[in-house]
Amino acid sequence: MRTTDVARESGYSAQQVRDLERLGVIPPAVRSDNGYRSYTPLHVSALRAYRGLAAAAEPVEARRLLAELRTATVTEAASAVDEVHARLARERAEVLRAQRALEGIQAEGAGWDDDFMTITQLAQALGVRSSTLRFWEEEGLVLPERVTTLRARRYGPAAIRAARVVVALRAGGYGIPAVREVMACLDGADGLADARRILRERLDRIAARSVALLRAGADLAAVVCAADGTDGTDAADATRGTPDPPA
Structure with missing residues (x-):
C-alpha cells in the first residue's frame, strides 16, 4: 500500500501518516529501491487503533501503549487495554x-x-x-x-x-x-x-472516550494478533466501512 492508500483507509492525511510513523505509532514502512514507502493493512489497523486510543487516553499515552502492544504477548496486551477501560x-x-x-x-x-x-x-x-x-x-x-x-x-x-x-x-x-x-x-x-x-x-x-475505545477494538486486536504471530486482519475487517470519528 502507498502512503496515499493508507491515508485514505485510515482517515488521516498523507503527512499525518508520515508523522505518526516517525513518532512510532506505526511500524516503519518498507522502503523500495527508489525510496518510496510500502505499507500493509496492519499499518492501517495501527492508525485506526491510535485514533480511538488517543481519544480515550490522550495521544502521548496512546503512542506509548501502541508501541508496547507491538511487542507484547496477547495476555500482556489484553491487560494493558483492559486497564484503559478500567x-x-x-x-x-x-x-x-x-x-x-x-x-x-x-x-x-x-x-x-x-x-x-x-x-x-x-x-x-x-x-x-x-x-x-x-x-x-x-x-x-x-x-x-x-x-x-x-x-x-x-x-x-x-x-x-x-x-x-x-x-x-x-x-x-x-x-x-x-x-x-x-x-x-x-x-x-x-x-x-x-x-x-x-x-x-x-x-x-x-x-465519548469509551465509545472511541470500543470503535478501536477490532483494530487493536489486529495489532495484538500480529505481534503474537497470528493473523488479526479478520478482526480489523469488522470495522471496515464504519465512518471514522474526527481526528
Missing part, C-alpha cells in the same frame, strides 16, 4: 459519586447550615485535614470568617456549603482550577444546578 470506569464512578454528593448537599443543606463551625469541626465533618481547608482558603475556594483577637477561623453556612461542594468536585476528579470555575457558578442563582451541569458534561466526555 481507568474510564473509575473516572465515571468518581463523577457519579460527586453527583450524589451534590444531591445530598441540596437535600440535607438545612441540617448543615444551621450553625457555625470551627476549622477542626468542619474538617472532621468533611473527612479532610484542617490543612486542606487552609489550602482551599488560600486558593479562594472556601472563605471562613475571622473572629476573636486570635483571628481564629469560623465557617458560616455559606462557607460550609462551599466546602461540601469542593469535596464533591475533588472526589469527581476535578483539579483546583476546574473547581474554582465551578465555585464561581455557585455565586449565581442556579448555583448547584450549574455544578451538576458541569458534572453531566464530564460524564458525556467520558462516554
Whole structure:
C-alpha cells in the first residue's frame, strides 16, 4: 500500500501518516529501491487503533501503549487495554459519586447550615485535614470568617456549603482550577444546578472516550494478533466501512 492508500483507509492525511510513523505509532514502512514507502493493512489497523486510543487516553499515552502492544504477548496486551477501560470506569464512578454528593448537599443543606463551625469541626465533618481547608482558603475556594483577637477561623453556612461542594468536585476528579470555575457558578442563582451541569458534561466526555475505545477494538486486536504471530486482519475487517470519528 502507498502512503496515499493508507491515508485514505485510515482517515488521516498523507503527512499525518508520515508523522505518526516517525513518532512510532506505526511500524516503519518498507522502503523500495527508489525510496518510496510500502505499507500493509496492519499499518492501517495501527492508525485506526491510535485514533480511538488517543481519544480515550490522550495521544502521548496512546503512542506509548501502541508501541508496547507491538511487542507484547496477547495476555500482556489484553491487560494493558483492559486497564484503559478500567481507568474510564473509575473516572465515571468518581463523577457519579460527586453527583450524589451534590444531591445530598441540596437535600440535607438545612441540617448543615444551621450553625457555625470551627476549622477542626468542619474538617472532621468533611473527612479532610484542617490543612486542606487552609489550602482551599488560600486558593479562594472556601472563605471562613475571622473572629476573636486570635483571628481564629469560623465557617458560616455559606462557607460550609462551599466546602461540601469542593469535596464533591475533588472526589469527581476535578483539579483546583476546574473547581474554582465551578465555585464561581455557585455565586449565581442556579448555583448547584450549574455544578451538576458541569458534572453531566464530564460524564458525556467520558462516554465519548469509551465509545472511541470500543470503535478501536477490532483494530487493536489486529495489532495484538500480529505481534503474537497470528493473523488479526479478520478482526480489523469488522470495522471496515464504519465512518471514522474526527481526528
